[in-house]
Amino acid sequence: MHAPTNIQLIGNEVAIVWSDGAETYFEFEKLRAASPSAETAGERDIFGNQYGGHGPKKFPGVTVTGWEQIGNYAIRFDFSDGHRTGLYAYDYLRKLAAEM
Numbered sequence: 001m002h003a004p005t006n007i008q009l010i011g012n013e014v015a016i017v018w019s020d021g022a023e024t025y026f027e028f029e030k031l032r033a034a035s036p037s038a039e040t041a042g043e044r045d046i047f048g049n050q051y052g053g054h055g056p057k058k059f060p061g062v063t064v065t066g067w068e069q070i071g072n073y074a075i076r077f078d079f080s081d082g083h084r085t086g087l088y089a090y091d092y093l094r095k096l097a098a099e100m
Contacts, residue, residue, distance in 0.1 A: 005017050014026045014028070024093065031077065065078045
């Protein structure tokens with residue numbers, strides 16, 4: 001697993017340099033929409049029932065106001081709309097970058 005070595009806010013994007021030298025860029029609004037939090041993505045119980053994840057899917061004008069590295073596996077971003085519960089695992093961010 002590759003870890004971030006540098007994280008910066010540039011314009012309307014989060015720029016991440018990874019330990020393997022790769023660079024990824026995430027637009028604030030798309031990063032917010034991709035939050036893996038239960039509030040945004042929802043969660044399933046053991047019976048497969050979906051809870052949450054039915055809110056907005058677009059976040060026009062939202063910005064990233066800060067971030068915190070969580071252990072050696074994830075980043076928690078602070079967004080201007082108050083959202084800050086999604087933990088973006090490093091592997092998830094790399095996968096997300098490939099999809100965007």
